[in-house]
Amino acid sequence: MSKRNSQNAKNAARERLRVERERQAKKDKAKRQVIVAGSIVAVLAIAGGIGYAVVQGNQPSHWEEAAEATVVPPANTSGKDGTTVVVGDSKASNDVHLYEDPRCPACAAFEQTVGETVDKDMKDGKYKLTFTIGTFLDGNLKGEGSKNALSALGAALNVSPDAFLAYKTALYSTKYHPEETKDDLAKDAYLIKVADTVPALKGNKKFQDAVEKGTYDAWAMRMSKSFDDADGVDSTPTIKINDKVVKSPDSTGSWTVDAWNKTLKDAGVTK
Template sequence: MSKRNSQASKSAARERLRIERERQAKRDKAKRQVIVAGSIVAVLAIAGGIGYAVVQNNEPSKWDAAADAKVVAPANTSGKNGSTVVIGESKTDNTVHLYEDPRCPACASFEQTVGETVNKGMTDGDYKLSFTLGTFLDGNLGGEGSKNGVSALGAALNVSPEAFLEYKTALYSTKYHPEETTDDLAKDSYLIKVANTVDALKDNKKFQDAVNKGTYDAWAMKMSKTFDDAKGVDSTPTIKINDKVITNPSSVADWQKALKDAGVTK
């Protein structure tokens, strides 16, 4: 090979190498741009996710919103926000006031042991029955069963006082009252299932719609506030006869004695 040809070959080789380096540089630049763009997208996605989570955390819960919502009070209530529930026509001025929480196991035990006798005294005209329903166990144990249960009881009360009493009895029954630490009452389907054992509520579309739509959620929150503000009430059940707290009866005999001691019966 001549010297000229050798130099030409070297020049051509250098040119090819230059061109290849330029191509590689362009490919590297494009790759870096893709990586940077991907990183930006990832950062934006993370930021967006964090932002969404912050917004979600700052949004009020269903029950926080209900606490500030306009109250729809059930029928058969009175007083501010319908938070007074009094049932019965008494021949006297005697009133038995029950403070209960739907999730409360002691309330369930009281209902199972004495509830029928308590209701009979009301129907016999010995006294009126007054109810204030609390939701503090949701706060103590977590969950929404107490609040949802009170709302459903409001839906039953809207049907009739009798439906309310029968539904409350069913919710507190050995068959349907859940363990305190479970939250079955938070499920609308469970509340409706129990209601279907009560004649006035069985397949009652108006009642079911009220439960599913949370018609009485705001009322439940106001009722709960009334419970929290009640004097002399620091546990459930709390029972007052003519505004005086009594020792919770553990038997029908205890209940009858409490009524006699309070001068309600002889």
């Protein structure tokens, strides 16, 4: 091979090497750009996820929104936002005011033991019954059962006062009242199941729709606030007769029919 041909071959080899290096350099650059772009996307995705979580975390809950929403008061109520619930003869000279929470086990015990007598005395005209229902146990125990049950009670009250009383009795019954740590009352299906034991509510589509759509959720929150604002109420059940808090005279502090009758007598409540 001539010296000239040898030099040309070397030059050609160098050129091929240069081209190959440039090609590899472009390939490496493109790869780096892909990696950087992917990293930026990942960072943005993480930041976006954190931002979304923060935004979602700052969103008000359904019940917080309900507390600010326009109230649809149930029928058979009165007063501001329909938070005055009176059952019986509104002209009765005596008033028995019950303060309860749907999840409260002591309220359930009171209703199971004395509830029938309380309702009968009201129907006999000894007094009218006033109800203020709270939801503080949802905060203490976590959950939504008290609020959801109160909204459902509003739906029952919208049907009739008798449906309200019967439904409240069913919710507090030994069969259907859950342990306070169980949030069964937060489930619409459970509330409707209990309602089906009440003739006026069984298969009542209007009642069921109100429960499922939360028609009386805002009302429930206003009622709950009126409970929180009530004077002299620091536990449930709290019972006032003619605006005076009364306690069971039973030695155990629990309510019995005899204790209830004695309390009425001591308060001067007679037919």
